Amino acid sequence: MPPALRSQAALPPPRPLSGYRRPARRHPPAPVRDTGDCHTASTSISTEAAGRRHVLGEALEAAGLVNYPTEWWHWSYGNRYWAYVTGASAARYGPMTLADL
Numbered sequence: 001m002p003p004a005l006r007s008q009a010a011l012p013p014p015r016p017l018s019g020y021r022r023p024a025r026r027h028p029p030a031p032v033r034d035t036g037d038c039h040t041a042s043t044s045i046s047t048e049a050a051g052r053r054h055v056l057g058e059a060l061e062a063a064g065l066v067n068y069p070t071e072w073w074h075w076s077y078g079n080r081y082w083a084y085v086t087g088a089s090a091a092r093y094g095p096m097t098l099a100d101l
Contacts (some may be wrong), residue, residue, distance in 0.1 A: 040072040 036042050040053060053072050060067070060075050066085040068074035076082040078092035 034070075037072055040067050040069050042072070 035044065037044055040057065042050070057067060063077075065077045066074040066082050068076065068081065070083075076085075080091050082088070083091045
């Protein structure tokens with residue numbers, strides 16, 4: 001077993017918090033409202049933020065990544081979404097063995 005896992009295996013199990021009770025929920029959770037601020041091409045953000053997203057996008061696209069347009073921070077390379085967007089016949093990653101390294 002790797003040393004990191006051995007040290008974790010030696011840890012005692014977590015103890016419950018004494019006296020803790022989860023507060024009763026009085027209202028159902030509010031639905032999430034998409035304001036569009038998270039979208040890569042959002043027009044409701046500052047000019048500075050839009051400029052920074054643009055610079056980031058250009059750099060990542062030049063490296064071959066693709067963006068999930070409703071999440072400016074979500075970039076992909078080699079997965080199924082990337083294959084779909086780029087028109088690749090399949091994702092680039094797959095199982096590896098130690099011999100592949």
